[in-house]
Amino acid sequence: MQRRFFLKGLGGTLVALPYMESFLLDPKAKAADVNRSFAIFVYQPMGPEKGSWWPKATGALTRDSVSGRGLEPLSDYLDKCLIVRGLGHGLINKANSGDHGEAIASTLTGAKVDFPGNQEWIAKAKAASLDHVIARYYNSDSLNLIVPPKADGPVLSWAGADSQNQPEYNPLTIYKRLFPNGEGTATKPQMDDKAALRKGVNDLIRSQVKTILANPRISDADKKRFELHLQNIRDLENQILTAVEMPESNRKSIQGFSGNAQDKNMRSVTPKMHSDILAIAAATGMRRAMTLQLGPMTLDSEYDDNGLYVKDGFHDQSSHANKIDTLKKVDRLNQKDFAYLLKALSQYKFEDNGKTLLDYGVTTFVISLGLGQNHSRYDLPHIIAGSANGKLAQGKYIDLLPGVTNDSDRSQKRIPINRLLSTIGTVLGVPGTENFNAGNEKTSGGVALAGNLPQILA
Secondary structure (H helix, E strand, O other), X not given: OOOOOEEEOHHHOEEEOOOOOOOOOOOOOOXXXXXXXXXXXXXXXXXXXXXXXXXXXXXXXXHHHHOOOOOHHHHXXXXXXXXXXXXXXXXXXXXXXXXXXXXXXXXXXXXXXXXXXXXXXXXXXXXXXXXXHHHHHOOOOOEEEEOOOOOOOOOOOEEEOXXXXXXXXXXXXXXXXXXXXXXXXXXXXXXXXXXXXXXXXXXXXXXXXXXXXHOOOOOHHHHHHHHHHHHHHHHHHHHHHHHOOOOOOOHXXXXXXXXXXXXXXXXXXXXXXXXXXXXXXXXXXXXXXXXXXXXXXXXXXXXOOOOOXXXXXHHHHHHHOOOHXXXXXXXXXXXXXXXXXXXXXXXXXXXXXXXXXXXXXEEEEEEOOOOOOOOOOXXXXXXXXXXXXXXXXXXXXXXXXXXOOOHHHHHHOOEEHHHHHHHHHHHOOOOXXXXXXXXXXXXXXXXXXXXXXXXXXX
């Protein structure tokens, strides 16, 4: 049974509500009948610092196993995470000359990638990505976000062969899409956008909120989650107002607003705003499949581990040069951003078995290039957070190629990412994701693209 609820406020403002177990559901329905599943994919461009990213040993994840490693910022969420090593690209056309373009275009498709004119900047995936397929199953669009700096090139999400789903940089644009200010095709808004943002959507639905909170049928858990949801919306509004430079209250200016959301100096704040948007969208069921790119295809801007811009030249001077200290800072920055997203999802708590929203979905962090120096295509780091309501293992570091230590052998025997994508689609119950974009082909090492990964199942 699927339920989504909205409050309609002044001026037609729509606010989607989080899942409500006691009050808004049919009294005959059970909380377990509500489908809260979702998928979020977070992408880190460029390879990590190979020597310090992985946990110290396979097996149970502990604070000690990630201490001093690239994963250390995830210390508070290790019991919800599964670290997977041994995955690689299965269908490689341009192993050396097209690593960036092919890597990002195949990250969520696992499909072949074409290079018109032999240029990786216009690389094109030849099939839809998993986020798009999941979204279509739920009769929705995927929500695709990206942080600065701006750059051209292929992206993470694909609607089909040669068809990109372009991501959005601007948190304000997405905010307005999720919370329209009562504007229809034949109506004018009750107030301009900036005034509405300052007032806040919560004020526009105040009377409905009071009615809900006063109802004796609402449980304490639902009340807390409802109040948290409203606070998250308000916090996001405040962040947008204070962190994103906006023009004065002029509707035409705002409609054409591009602001500085693509500016490299915004890297320290946009990931947090985007993460809050992702959590609100997942909590309400407004979106079931979402992506967050932590940078463009080829990142050339260097940042410190707080997201503050340092200088350009990262690609050649740090990544290819294997500048260990700089790579470590970027790895920690990206994991801080991922930890913030996990916290945002964990704030939504449910009565049934003490679960949080994080537990019901699959939130996956992907680095689509291996060793930073030579952009290898095997041992691609993957973190899976959340168990899809108990279907996936958690709290472990798993090597899919145990006992294989030689780099050449690991490259040849890499497990195609198709099998991870198939597993995620399957545990989320999405038809047609079995053997995702696999066909009958095999990798050069003879490892089948088809099938799932029983090693990661609970």
